[in-house]
């Protein structure tokens with residue numbers, strides 16, 4: 001690293017670029033080693049060739065501008081979009097399916113239209129249901145076969161904060177750990193083993209990041225939010241429209 005630091009090659013564009021590439025490669029190699037050690041895995045046998053590992057802390061996914069014609073837009077206030085399943089206050093009734101969200105321009109209140117009811121429901125009386133968040137492990141019942149894996153509304157808000165203010169990363173990491181812990185007990189109470197596994201894994205991930213340096217933490221969080229969004233974005237939304 002001392003030999004390849006870009007500062008040592010200032011003034012020569014080609015050497016500078018090469019040095020930047022090497023530095024990046026060394027940093028990535030160190031991340032892989034750190035991750036491997038943290039996993040307490042056995043070392044791979046020498047000469048066994050490349051091995052695929054998934055690295056949560058790798059380069060963040062670019063935050064994509066989704067094509068509006070393939071995926072329903074996400075309401076910025078509620079974090080909901082068409083097709084989401086929700087429950088209305090007091091949150092123990094049947095699942096409802098979001099058709100669209102709308103804002104009342106007179107008082108800026110937001111409302112959610114669901115397929116099962118003629119009347120729109122005020123958004124503060126709606127909660128996401130039958131889902132599990134791949135970033136923080138938050139989840140909600142009821143137990144269904146086709147529960148959705150999607151970023152929770154809190155994670156969507158956290159991501160917007162993180163993009164504006166990297167200094168919030170520590171606070172956001174703590175909030176994620178708290179949601180993972182809550183998600184674990186929620187998953188156990190609804191009896192969903194997959195949700196419980198995910199929440200546990202996310203809690204361990206958030207804990208591991210306690211020791212990360214500020215830049216690494218910021219990057220790891222962005223990466224986790226980014227890949228959650230990517231997976232969620234794959235879903236075609238048109239099938240839910242009436």
Ligand SMILES: [Zn+2]
Pocket residue numbers: 133134135136137138151152153154155179
């Ligand atoms: Zn979340």
